Amino acid sequence: MNKKDIRKYRKRLIHWYTQNQRKLPWRQTDDPYRIWVSEVMLQQTRVDTVIPYYLRFVQRFPDLPALARADLQEVLKTWEGMGYYARARNLHRGTREIVNKHNGVFPEDVKAFRALPGVGDYISAAVFSIAFNRPHGAVDGNVKRVLARLLMLDAPVNKSSSNKTFRYEAEKLLDRDQPGIYNQALMELGALVCTPRHPDCAGCPLRTFCRACAKSKVDIYPHRLKRRPVPEYHIAAGVVCKNGRVLITRRRLEGLLGGLWEFPGGKVGPNEQPQSACVREIKEEVDLNIEVAGFLTRIKHVYTHFRIVMDVYHCRYVSGRVRLNGPVDHRWIKLKDIDRYPFPKANHKFIPLLKEEELAS
Numbered sequence: 001m002n003k004k005d006i007r008k009y010r011k012r013l014i015h016w017y018t019q020n021q022r023k024l025p026w027r028q029t030d031d032p033y034r035i036w037v038s039e040v041m042l043q044q045t046r047v048d049t050v051i052p053y054y055l056r057f058v059q060r061f062p063d064l065p066a067l068a069r070a071d072l073q074e075v076l077k078t079w080e081g082m083g084y085y086a087r088a089r090n091l092h093r094g095t096r097e098i099v100n101k102h103n104g105v106f107p108e109d110v111k112a113f114r115a116l117p118g119v120g121d122y123i124s125a126a127v128f129s130i131a132f133n134r135p136h137g138a139v140d141g142n143v144k145r146v147l148a149r150l151l152m153l154d155a156p157v158n159k160s161s162s163n164k165t166f167r168y169e170a171e172k173l174l175d176r177d178q179p180g181i182y183n184q185a186l187m188e189l190g191a192l193v194c195t196p197r198h199p200d201c202a203g204c205p206l207r208t209f210c211r212a213c214a215k216s217k218v219d220i221y222p223h224r225l226k227r228r229p230v231p232e233y234h235i236a237a238g239v240v241c242k243n244g245r246v247l248i249t250r251r252r253l254e255g256l257l258g259g260l261w262e263f264p265g266g267k268v269g270p271n272e273q274p275q276s277a278c279v280r281e282i283k284e285e286v287d288l289n290i291e292v293a294g295f296l297t298r299i300k301h302v303y304t305h306f307r308i309v310m311d312v313y314h315c316r317y318v319s320g321r322v323r324l325n326g327p328v329d330h331r332w333i334k335l336k337d338i339d340r341y342p343f344p345k346a347n348h349k350f351i352p353l354l355k356e357e358e359l360a361s
Contacts, residue, residue: 009206012205013189021184021185027184031063032131032132033095035126043123044083067091067095072092075088076260077341086258089253094116094117121139126138126183136174137171137179138183138187143166143190145157145194148222149194150206150212152211156223189206234267234310235311236310236311239315240264240282241315242317242332244334246332246354247332248263248264252327261347264282282315286330287325288317288319293316296353335355338351338355
């Protein structure tokens with residue numbers, strides 16, 4: 001597009017946005033902390049899912065110092081169920097760094113903000129354009145899809161080396177006078193009109209600028225690299241009972257589901273029975289001798305890069321004292337207290353059964 005067309009493009013996009021934007025709670029504030037929280041939550045998570053979590057989170061931690069003061073377990077419990085828990089851990093660490101290094105004042109230098117845990121190109125551009133009206137082009141999945149169709153970009157949207165291409169094009173088209181409104185408008189267009197499937201090209205304010213639309217090639221953009229098949233793992237977990245209490249363990253902070261609590265267990269080996277795997281894994285993980293007392297249920301759960309089938313067993317404590325090999329903490333708890341602890345969603349799929357059994361006993 002030439003400069004004249006770019007001006008028209010920006011004007012139409014922003015006009016469309018002012019008429020059609022959704023009334024979302026984080027759009028009612030210019031507080032950089034709350035905008036930061038919303039952008040972190042919106043990574044990998046749908047808007048409709050985020051709204052109640054966001055409202056609950058900012059009610060519990062209304063400002064940056066409140067989140068920095070909070071215990072990580074409280075933060076994870078408030079985040080519980082939304083997944084991608086590294087986001088919550090990094091957000092918590094980031095607020096503490098601001099308190100320690102910036103006297104609790106949100107940094108107005110984008111490089112200082114970019115240096116915080118979990119803050120990448122997208123988060124820094126989104127927060128600084130929306131909260132401070134700084135001219136940074138924000139490129140998320142919605143923006144990539146719109147730009148790929150608008151400009152017929154062949155760069156695969158799911159290839160990391162393509163990010164430079166999309167950021168370059170986003171910066172060229174950015175309305176530098178009102179970057180926050182522009183970025184939100186482009187993201188909103190991708191969410192509501194230029195959708196992955198069945199885009200509303202007839203109702204798109206940018207259709208006269210869209211190269212893919214002009215050539216009837218919208219359906220082949222954006223390009224994606226084919227992903228490898230998602231592996232599936234068979235897991236055996238045990239609800240170990242001792243004197244009316246059950247054993248839970250806490251995962252290391254690093255890695256998947258870091259800091260959350262779970263029932264001990266692990267992968268079933270080749271040609272291994274899940275009951276035997278349960279006994280073996282609990283011995284290896286917490287050094288307890290147990291016996292399987294009965295089958296509770298089988299659950300299935302999908303993560304980003306793999307899925308699991310988990311067989312869950314009632315287990316009786318036989319002997320030994322907990323010594324941890326993997327987890328960083330453990331508790332023997334009564335089931336009535338289980339809601340105090342943050343658990344992965346896979347565990348939440350069978351915790352209600354445990355509660356029901358206890359009520360029935």
